Amino acid sequence: MPWRADLDDRLPSEIRAALAALNQKTADDVREIRFRTGCRPEVCTGAGGGTLPVLIGRAEMDELMAALCGCSMYACEQSMARGYLPLPGGHRAGMCGRLERGPDGTARMSGVTSVCIRIARYVQGASQPVRQHLIDGAGRPRSVLVLGPPGCGKTTLLRDAAVYLSDEAGLQVSVADEREELFLSGAQRAYGKRLDVIIGGDKAEMIGLLLRSMAPQVIVCDEIGGWGDAKAILDAARCGAAVLASAHADGIEAMAGRPVLAELGAAGSFERYIVLGAAHEITAVYDRERRRL
Amino acid sequence: MGSDAAFSVTMCICAAAVLLADGERQRASYVRAMRRCLMRMNDVIRYERPPLAQLLRRIDLKGTRQDRELTRMLHACADRLEHCANPQLLNLFAGESARRSTYGVLSGEDREAFEGILAELGRCGLAEQLRLIGEADERLRAREEILNHESRQRARLIRTLGFASGAAVFLILI
Known part of the structure; x- marks a missing residue:
């Protein structure tokens, strides 16, 4: 490294x-x-x-x-x-x-x-255990929310999942990288075969730009926080793009304590919830109705 | 023959006097170049906020010899900034200026008025940075006033002494 x-x-x-x-x-x-x-x-x-x-x-x-x-x-x-x-x-x-x-x-x-x-870590294959949840039986991308406490590997999983969806699943993936953590800025080589990255602006604004200009099938963003992010994700869903995102929450039950996540959950924005534990392990996967799979 | 020699000596003394006066003007010209440099830095930082190396490259003064010299030194510092780990701009500039003999016309006070801001560039937020640049410009403005005043006085004195001694030598020799 x-x-x-x-x-x-x-x-x-x-x-x-x-x-x-x-x-x-x-x-x-x-x-x-x-x-x-x-x-x-x-x-x-x-x-x-x-x-x-x-x-x-x-x-x-x-x-x-x-x-x-x-x-x-x-x-x-x-x-x-x-x-x-x-x-x-x-x-x-x-x-x-x-x-x-x-x-x-x-x-x-x-x-x-x-x-x-x-320190950013690129762990190839970090999303391997959950790849079957990223795409449905018909090959369409699912909207997935990755939950976990700080430092549990959400960004590492998102990074690998974005590259998998682009390079192996053949989808057009756009990344709204607000904090320049997901992918390197000014990279000399392609991020991925079908992966486009916008860096450094406001997340909601970047998602809007991507929807208007890059025709993404999947939008990837890290750390959903405020209502602006939620609105942008709902817009993306209405436009037919799947969203792969992460949020701080110590388990599926903790979503109820965060109004923005609770609202997105109630709107059925995500088809899968992947929960990571503090030791970087995947502890559970839930469906849209928050039933454990 | 005696009058020819006297005339030559007189001309040499006068020429030396003019050259001395010119050195004072060069000093003032350098200080003015530094002020133009600060004005440019102020504008670029205020409206563009580029990283430090880019900021130095945006200083592109061409009007006088001193403008061009200062620009070359700052550009050389910019090149070295990009290849150094955690560089100190003031040290880089000291290295560049030591290589240029024309920078030597400046006194310690003249240099301090300008180099003080180089030590502070990039080390504080925008408002503080612009304030420090303004203070440096004020120091240089004060230096420029003093130099202009001293330069006029000294130039007059040197010219007078030069011509007087030249005339005296001429009279003695003839």
């Missing part, structure tokens, strides 16, 4: 050197790297993890933020105000600090005190 090469020019030299010292087995298993002011960076792996021999003070955090922004913080304000920065290689840095509104009404994140770099 070349994540260390991907992030080579986006980390201060001290942190880069500390990460370079990790052995290859540990490096391949890294899921997240967490930085907090006043603490040593925490490297989270599948087997647990540890800390780096660097202390992050205020100056080091400022240096880290400048490096993550590619020395162009003024160009990253909009993204930072949404709490994340896309990084090369499809990785993502989430952050916490002071969120304030300027006199012109625009939101700004300043005084960052925590950063969490999530």
Whole structure:
């Protein structure tokens, strides 16, 4: 996994050197790297993890933020105000600090005190156990919602499923990649044989653009959140496109506690619900009426 | 023969005086080029917000020799930015400017007024960035005023001294 090469020019030299010292087995298993002011960076792996021999003070955090922004913080304000920065290689840095509104009404994140770099993983075959649920008996794509807690592998599954639907099922797949996590921006090779990716805008807006311009049979999007996303998904269904999406929910029952998901469920937007557990395993699959299969 | 030699010496002294005065003008010209550079940075950042390397490449001043020199240095920094891990723009610029003898006409205060902003580029949000560029421009404007004033005074003094000493030498030699 070349994540260390991907992030080579986006980390201060001290942190880069500390990460370079990790052995290859540990490096391949890294899921997240967490930085907090006043603490040593925490490297989270599948087997647990540890800390780096660097202390992050205020100056080091400022240096880290400048490096993550590619020395162009003024160009990253909009993204930072949404709490994340896309990084090369499809990785993502989430952050916490002071969120304030300027006199012109625009939101700004300043005084960052925590950063969490999530390492993107392409696991070929991650969607293998659920591929029979992605397409019906007549070869038509189903609308599927992948549910699970944070960090359980929803994005990894979505990524592999999108490539499967494009390359093996022969469907026209369009991806609305709001946070540049699903596929690399500016990739030099094709994402997939029939896979089109739009990156970086508002998810609902991107879904609308894709419906109008790319004639997708399947639309893939990650982390459904607000009512705008729900409306866009309902529009997609009315236009005849299947939707493959993910959402944070700790099980099918938790959907009822999230009004947006409950509304989509009540509207019958999804034919299948795939629930992932915290250990990246598929715990259950449900049909449109939320009966366990 | 004596009057020929006297005339030649007089002309040399006057020429030296004019050249000294010209050095002062070059300094002021460089400071003006830096201000134009900052104005361009302000506009590009405000309306386009490109990444830092692209921002430096968008500085494309051509009017004077100093404009072109400054543009070349910033473009060289942009090239190196893209091939360095977590580069410090100020250090890159120091390396480039050390290679250019014409940059040496500037005093420490002149350079500090401009290079201070290079250390801050890309390290803060938009509003703060534009504010810092405005402050740097104000520092350079103050330097330009001082230089213009000093340059006029010194140029007058040098010309007067030059012609006076040339005339004195001429009288002595003839």
